[in-house]
Amino acid sequence: QVQLVESGGGLVQAGGSLRLSCASSGRTFSTYGMGWFRQAPGSEREFVAAINWRGDRTTYADSAKGRFTISRDNAKITVYLQLNSLKPEDTAVYYCAAEFYGLGSGDERRYAYWGQGTQVTVSS
Secondary structure, rough: OOOEEEEEEEEEOOOOOEEEEEEEOOOOOOOOOEEEEOOOOOOOOOOOOOOOOOOEEEEEEEOOOEEEEEEOOOOEEEEEEEEOOHHHHHEEEEEEEEOOOOOOOOOOOEEEEEOOOEEEEEEE
């Protein structure tokens, strides 16, 4: 079993930045792909970014490219999402997730473990 806990969310003005963290338990963390997803009220959950098990390949949603950066520190058993140039439409609960095959897929169906989310609110 893997437990994931997100932190770092908050309220920022448009154009501001936040750094989200996802701390994990589990000996096999370094073999998992990790992803970030988000869900706004009344909307379906959507893919944001993913990173493979080795941390040398990343994938981003079009809305995140050039603004968000995903990274991981396997020694600290933590994955990060740096949010820059935030827009009001980025407002959502952000979730981290782990998938067994280590690919860092954008398909949420591949992810077996999910955190409880951290709220990001961007004011205009």
